[in-house]
Amino acid sequence: MRLGIIGGGQLGAMLAEAAHPLGVATRILDPEPAVCTARAAEVVYAEHDDPKALSGLTDWAQALTYEFENVPLEAVQGRPGVWPPPEALRIAQDRLHEKDFFTEHGVDTAPFAQVSRVQDVQEALAKVGTPALLKTRRLGYDGKGQALVHTAEEGRQAFEELGGVPCILEGLVDFRRELSVIAVRSADGDVRVYPVAENHHEGGILRWSITPAPDLKDRQAEAESIVVRLLEALEYVGVLTVELFDVDGPLLANEMAPRVHNSGHQTIEGAVTSQFENHVRAVLGLPLGSVEVLQPVGMINLIGREPPLEALLAIDGVSVHRYVKEPRPGRKLGHVTVQGADRVTVEHRLEQVQALVREHS
């Protein structure tokens, strides 16, 4: 079997690494893949929307998937064998479409309003209240392309600074914590939902995560109900991630990612079947694997700089994933998974890793 993957970051590498034990050959389309990707798969060196390269990949592979949500839509729309469905990509690429999609399917969100022109700012603020986040509808990630807004004047200024492109204004949610739910749906409609993860961001970038999130109670069932609704609505195939705010009242959906997700990296070691393998299984029409997580598992991103490998590996229960990238401030260079018999042990080990990360940043 053969799988084509659009995008040459670490997610592509980990997809390829999950595919190979199944006997699935992989080709990754990217003009400039990460070193870890070039080691993990055959690379087709071309732009993500290069028509010739895409056709070649379609002819070669049984299925095409993608590892980032800013894949040019025209590269995949109407192309046979692309999973997750391009419609999910279309929605996820636009924060307004995404919020509308959540709302249509009875999934709560923060209050939101569109801001297409600078004149829309005042009305939008009146609708969502202050403080609020002004975000570009497209192409924002890891906290980029957004601004915190308290007044109409600030809002207008932010809109100009964001380039005057179509934006969405979102009410700032006073959440207890951030969660994410990762689920996978197979071609024949089987759905599996991983235990919900609790995520900790700084400066808009995921720093660390723990699965299952502590004290979930009925939040697991609620998160499952949300993600299942979205999967069914899209006749989705593959892994879908929904980021959630845990607040008083029902969970709020923040955004969705039609792909494997950073907060699911801990499923490589922590779950019976990783998000990567289940994504590969799904898009190739194979049966899904168990999403059971046997004991608590944490994940820390290595951002900007990496502590010495020796020091990381000396911590018990640790697995290290280096992406072999040039260090750069704010860049994800790798991640560390931390296993332990109980939450206290995992949190203690996460702290040990974090101390190393701080020491070397």
Place this chain on the structure above:
Amino acid sequence: MRLGIIGGGQLGAMLAEAAHPLGVATRILDPEPAVCTARAAEVVYAEHDDPKALSGLTDWAQALTYEFENVPLEAVQGRPGVWPPPEALRIAQDRLHEKDFFTEHGVDTAPFAQVSRVQDVQEALAKVGTPALLKTRRLGYDGKGQALVHTAEEGRQAFEELGGVPCILEGLVDFRRELSVIAVRSADGDVRVYPVAENHHEGGILRWSITPAPDLKDRQAEAESIVVRLLEALEYVGVLTVELFDVDGPLLANEMAPRVHNSGHQTIEGAVTSQFENHVRAVLGLPLGSVEVLQPVGMINLIGREPPLEALLAIDGVSVHRYVKEPRPGRKLGHVTVQGADRVTVEHRLEQVQALVREHS
């Protein structure tokens, strides 16, 4: 970091797959690697004892290791940075040296005697009793190069049929079961021992295995004591496997493999750190990882033919590793790992996999 691996079978592929997340680049030396290997690592296409290729690999890598025990000794002896130590390879390549080595270190074995000439058969039989196994001292594996012998006449005939090469005669042990213990020793002398596995062979080939072996009681401590003694004696670095017979009285050592082992494949999914990652960590001078096995885990080899992937993956708790080899009777084409909450569940799932294997063989 860079690791050279001599040998292009599935063990080499799985070593490379374990190395990459650590940011370790791999090159594999083999004239004709398995497809899974060529996908997992850069390949140096040359014979295992090609001097130029070996020197190139030594210059390129921080460490050289090997994935099969019939590596030509002259390829590694005296070469810097080769782990496990070539001395372990020298011993493991010769069944007589191996048995002598066990005996020297107080490790029990089946009775044995050397047969260098056809004239030695009678005396050897007198020493070890009948029935006995006549085995070539070198190059036997998976049940090849051996014959069951009841009389001196049979022994002489077997000796001729084995080519008149130096042999060892071993008393046939009436064992309860076959076990294996896999351990790893780091460059600074840290030792970790995986839970002992119970192994089931047919026709001299490992068919399936379960970790931890049921009803181990003090056999775990006894096996640990054996393998630790051997590791220390060799100032070993890397993974060492010892195959054991469980009999009335002390465990008997059957043979050792100075490498990762088929009965440890289940550590990929089943242990916090797999035998492959721990081998890579050890030979590169890195700290070892936890060898804890959280729940029972089984492994079945796919030999000669493979059941359809879809059917295998439909069984709960299953992970499939295909080596992408041309099917051939007796050839290991892949393996299946089976996880479950308890031994009964794992055994039930192993039976489901075995039923598929039988159906498609």
